[in-house]
Amino acid sequence: MFRRKAMLTTLALAAMALAACSDKEGTTPAIETGGEIQTTVEEKIIIDQAGTEVTIPGEVNSIVSGGILPYFHTWYVATNSAKEIVGMHPNSYNAAENSILAKMAPEILNADTSFVKNGEMNVEELLNIKPDVYFELSTDEKSIEATRKAGINTVAIKAIDEAAAEPLATFNSWLQLTGEIANTTDRADKFIEVGTAVQEEIYEKIGDLTKEQKPNALMMYQLSEQAITVGGKNFFGNQWLNATGANDVAEDEVTGRKDINMEQIYEWNPDIIYLTNFTPIQPEDLYNNTIPGQDWSSVDAVKNKQVYKIPLGIYRWFPPSGDAPLMLKWLANNNQPELFNYDMNAEIKSYYKDFYDFDVTDEEVEQILHPSSDAAKY
Incomplete structure (x- = not known):
């Protein structure tokens, strides 16, 4: 945890x-003295x-x-x-x-x-x-x-x-x-200062939760017809999930990133799936079973419409970013909706004004929360 x-x-x-x-500034021309x-x-x-x-x-x-x-x-x-x-x-x-x-x-x-x-x-x-x-x-x-x-x-x-x-x-x-x-x-x-305060605020509510009180979640790092790549222990997804009240279904079997097959997905059967912006796949692709050679229809997260595309603000929210405090709140909303009800529209606007001195519009908030698949292409 x-x-x-x-x-x-x-x-x-x-x-x-x-x-x-150290910032080793000198006042003389660059010379080598005694190997230094x-x-x-x-x-x-x-x-x-x-x-x-x-x-x-x-x-x-x-x-x-x-x-x-x-x-x-x-x-x-x-x-x-x-x-x-x-x-x-x-x-x-x-x-x-x-x-x-x-x-x-x-x-x-x-x-x-x-x-x-x-x-x-x-x-x-x-x-x-x-x-x-x-x-x-x-x-x-x-x-x-x-x-x-x-x-x-x-x-x-x-x-x-x-x-x-x-x-x-x-x-x-x-x-x-x-x-x-x-x-x-x-x-x-x-x-x-801001990140620590947000994590403390969340931890006060999730600190005593049992494993049974947390959803089983999966961080999908990359997904395509060719490969299913997930993150586990010692990778960012694991810490995001543990920090916001979810069980990482992959943490006992995956360290870092690993390619897996659909049989493993069926065995884990996650309640929630998160899709990063390192894949162009959107939740609708899983809901509509559009990925050739993969059948997601029996997975609980898909059946219950709990597949989420991770936002992209000043950068992708999955890896370390300047929007990390917002990522914590967004995940807490999804993983523990009975404990958290952050208004992400207001949270994003407030954070960007305070931290970046930038006024975000409602339309821009929607773009942050629902990023385009183009962000994953290169």
């Missing part, structure tokens, strides 16, 4: 660990999430976000600016153009995606974009090695906070590091 104390401890540790990254690099006033050294020291400009004016798909919007959340985002992964771009961020900061759609073709990063194309800093998934060692060899300042970002795959803790760790790079921490501090 996503325990309140565990979450607070994880958040605190993430913040402390990243705060320990001294930087100029125009440069600084940060420690990325793979533990590597990276020298970057003291003022970062252009960034590119690669295989760490949510990162581009993290920069905006931390800095309140999108003008520095000159490039991003095509999958990120499809999320961006279908998000409210495209209206909040339309310049985000000027980002170049040419450096990724068929899922592969091209160093020559990336060099043409000329980023001050390139952000890449920490496990993509091949790309990181290639970009650094080409002289591109590359910062590795972990997709999941190692402590517990908690979306709040993970996103806060990204904000903390981004704040260090961009010389601002206000948004990171506010995010952890």
Whole structure:
């Protein structure tokens, strides 16, 4: 269970660990003395999430976000600016153009995606974009090695906070590091304050629930005619469900992500199914049995019309995002409707006004809560 104390401890540790990254600005030209690099006033050294020291400009004016798909919007959340985002992964771009961020900061759609073709990063194309800093998934060692060899300042970002795959803790760790790079921490501090308050509010009502009092739910990461991919333990879906009063049917048999078959779905027979925005499939596709080779008609979640498409606001709500407090409330409504009745229209408007200083219309709220399938295409 996503325990309140565990979450607070994880958040605190993430913040402390990243705060320990030093800003080593110097006043002399860059020279090597006794094996130690001294930087100029125009440069600084940060420690990325793979533990590597990276020298970057003291003022970062252009960034590119690669295989760490949510990162581009993290920069905006931390800095309140999108003008520095000159490039991003095509999958990120499809999320961006279908998000409210495209209206909040339309310049985000000027980002170049040419450096990724068929899922592969091209160093020559990336060099043409000329980023001050390139952000890449920490496990993509091949790309990181290639970009650094080409002289591109590359910062590795972990997709999941190692402590517990908690979306709040993970996103806060990204904000903390981004704040260090961009010389601002206000948004990171506010995010952890708001997110912690929402989780405590929810936990007060679900903390004493028994397993029998919780619905059995399944997080469908990707779904198509070719594959059924679900998330389980040590992945974001598991923490979202545990944090909002549901049992994760996959947690005892799946770690991370895994392809399964319909027989496994029938065995689990979830009461609720959540579809991420990494699949174009909509609830109606399951209700109408439109996926070739799959019969969903006997699954309780389908029979009872409890299949939900996860919203997409400033970014997709399934992975860590700046809208994480809203994701908690939306899930709590679905998983424990007798305990929670958040007015999501009012909640979204209030959050966006307070956190982003942006006025959201009723029509835009509907677009957030019912995202297009186009957001999953790339």
